[in-house]
Amino acid sequence: MDEIIRHILEILENDARTSPEEIATLxxxxxxxxxxxxxxxxxxxxxxxxxxxxxxxxxxxxYVYAVIELKVTLERNQGYQAIxxxxxxxxxxxxxxxxxxxxxxxxxxxxxxxxxxxxxVAEKIATLxxxxxxxxxxxxxxxxxxxxxxxxxxxxxxxxxxx
Amino acid sequence: MRPPCDxxxxxxxxxxxxxxxxxxxxxxxxxxxxxIISLGVGEPDFxxxxxxxxxxxxxxxxxxxxxxxxxxxxxxxxELAKTYYRRYxxxxxxxxxxxxxxxxxxxxxxxxxxxxxxxxxxxxxxPSYVAYVPSVVLAGGKPVIVSTHRNDxxxxxxxALKPAITSKTKAIILNxxxxxxxxxxxxxxxxxxxxxxxxxxxxxxxDEVYECLTYEGRHVPFSxxxxxxxxxxxxxxxxxxYAMTGLRLGFAMGAxxxxxxMMMIHQYSMLCAPITAQIGAIEALRxxxxxxxxxxxEYDRRRHFVVKGFNSIGLxxxxxxxxxxxxxxIGDTGLSSSDFAERLLNEKKVxxxxxxxxxxxxxxxxxxxxxxxxxxxxxAIDRMGDFVDGLKQ
Numbered sequence: 257m258d259e260i261i262r263h264i265l266e267i268l269e270n271d272a273r274t275s276p277e278e279i280a281t282l283x284x285x286x287x288x289x290x291x292x293x294x295x296x297x298x299x300x301x302x303x304x305x306x307x308x309x310x311x312x313x314x315x316x317x318x319y320v321y322a323v324i325e326l327k328v329t330l331e332r333n334q335g336y337q338a339i340x341x342x343x344x345x346x347x348x349x350x351x352x353x354x355x356x357x358x359x360x361x362x363x364x365x366x367x368x369x370x371x372x373x374x375x376x377v378a379e380k381i382a383t384l385x386x387x388x389x390x391x392x393x394x395x396x397x398x399x400x401x402x403x404x405x406x407x408x409x410x411x412x413x414x415x416x417x418x419x
Numbered sequence: 420m421r422p423p424c425d426x427x428x429x430x431x432x433x434x435x436x437x438x439x440x441x442x443x444x445x446x447x448x449x450x451x452x453x454x455i456i457s458l459g460v461g462e463p464d465f466x467x468x469x470x471x472x473x474x475x476x477x478x479x480x481x482x483x484x485x486x487x488x489x490x491x492x493x494x495x496x497x498e499l500a501k502t503y504y505r506r507y508x509x510x511x512x513x514x515x516x517x518x519x520x521x522x523x524x525x526x527x528x529x530x531x532x533x534x535x536x537x538x539x540x541x542x543x544x545x546p547s548y549v550a551y552v553p554s555v556v557l558a559g560g561k562p563v564i565v566s567t568h569r570n571d572x573x574x575x576x577x578x579a580l581k582p583a584i585t586s587k588t589k590a591i592i593l594n595x596x597x598x599x600x601x602x603x604x605x606x607x608x609x610x611x612x613x614x615x616x617x618x619x620x621x622x623x624x625x626d627e628v629y630e631c632l633t634y635e636g637r638h639v640p641f642s643x644x645x646x647x648x649x650x651x652x653x654x655x656x657x658x659x660x661y662a663m664t665g666l667r668l669g670f671a672m673g674a675x676x677x678x679x680x681m682m683m684i685h686q687y688s689m690l691c692a693p694i695t696a697q698i699g700a701i702e703a704l705r706x707x708x709x710x711x712x713x714x715x716x717e718y719d720r721r722r723h724f725v726v727k728g729f730n731s732i733g734l735x736x737x738x739x740x741x742x743x744x745x746x747x748x749i750g751d752t753g754l755s756s757s758d759f760a761e762r763l764l765n766e767k768k769v770x771x772x773x774x775x776x777x778x779x780x781x782x783x784x785x786x787x788x789x790x791x792x793x794x795x796x797x798x799a800i801d802r803m804g805d806f807v808d809g810l811k812q
Binding site: 263282412414416418419 | 442445446449455457459460461462464466549550594598638713716717724770772793797
């Protein structure tokens with residue numbers, strides 16, 4: 257991989273708001289070159305999306321999250337992809353993954369209350385023909401999300417002066 | 420009653436002859452201030468990567484708290500030998516040509532003591548790390564200073580080195596990538612130095628602790644130059660590359676006679692390097708490349724930022740290709756390095772190190788470590804810009 261592309265992706269993955277001018281300064285290139293490269297990365301789908309990690313609790317929006325394990329019966333002419341597509345179109349569903357092991361698909365679902373999530377799973381997911389069984393695990397606390405640790409960072413003190 | 424005594428009379432002459440650190444005053448100044456941004460550090464702002472710390476913790480849980488062999492854990496010496504063969508084709512025998520030390524600091528001390536006889540001259544290239552001159556003095560040697568200059572981007576030239584060599588010259592201490600300037604040496608320039616080394620039958624102590632922090636070009640170990648392996652002891656460590664400063668782990672690689680002599684001193688003074696750090700170092704060499712390269716890329720971005728920043732506020736700064744220091748020129752402001760640094764600290768609360776601390780050749784410059792967060796670097800450059808503007812009025 258081109259070193260500049262690696263720099264751009266690392267910078268944006270860490271802070272998507274970094275401007276092309278800032279990235280240019282950090283990499284010793286021109287803002288124009290950076291803008292062009294980013295445009296190309298967006299076009300080719302290397303950069304999928306820019307988003308913000310929000311702590312909704314702090315504004316009183318106490319969302320409930322659950323991880324749902326699904327066992328699936330595959331039907332003739334239909335693979336996992338078709339089931340995944342049916343499921344991921346619900347806005348309540350935050351992530352969908354096909355896994356190896358005891359069950360097939362793992363979902364993350366977000367709702368306003370436990371009841372909300374439980375009803376969503378019972379009515380919308382469990383009732384799908386291909387779903388053999390569901391198992392719902394409510395999230396009690398998230399410690400780290402998408403590489404970001406969600407509490408005060410470890411503070412270390414260095415000497416202000418050393419050689 | 421027995422008479423009182425003045426214990427200072429017991430102090431050895433060699434110790435007394437070491438000049439006091441020019442930085443002591445700064446420690447006192449800093450301790451009273453708040454909202455300080457420090458570019459005064461000589462260590463990474465990263466924490467040791469977790470996989471390394473986790474390995475150290477695991478070893479403690481298992482009860483690995485014993486001495487190791489004087490030379491260091493065989494697995495660690497093996498990994499080092501493999502690493503340097505892989506990186507540079509350097510072929511060191513892990514059993515006889517590698518010594519694990521308590522930081523590069525110890526390696527430096529015992530390397531100098533292993534080769535210097537009283538009265539021997541040792542060439543110290545400045546600006547450079549503050550320990551070289553005292554190490555030579557404590558070993559009874561005579562430090563001879565050779566200066567590097569801004570016009571050469573603080574690289575050592577054969578022309579500068581040649582006049583300093585006398586019949587008493589025993590060794591030369593090199594430090595590239597350099598603390599405090601961030602300078603590196605290109606292979607071509609190093610070959611010229613190597614010719615002089617052979618011509619005058621010198622030994623080379625090469626402190627390459629910033630090896631992995633080389634951003635442009637490729638690091639060339641002095642020992643990898645043709646004919647230099649047996650004339651050079653390479654000193655290196657884990658502090659900078661793997662953010663392991665406080666774990667105190669370094670190493671030396673060189674000819675068996677040299678390493679054995681260093682080991683003789685080491686076994687009676689240090690016995691062995693701490694085992695916990697050695698275990699962490701094995702993990703660093705085996706699995707630390709990704710994290711290390713990630714940190715290096717981060718430093719590289721900050722490097723671009725600060726160099727551009729200093730030049731934009733009117734402090735001319737050459738492009739440092741290694742380490743994590745920028746060395747802007749402040750001579751045009753009319754202030755000395757220490758006056759500039761002290762006023763900057765008092766008026767704008769930014770800590771920098773005056774260049775003359777690293778030798779006279781550093782006068783007119785400031786050492787600014789960019790091993791700090793980008794936010795802090797931005798604030799520091801803004802404050803320094805205000806300070807420089809204020810001086811013009």
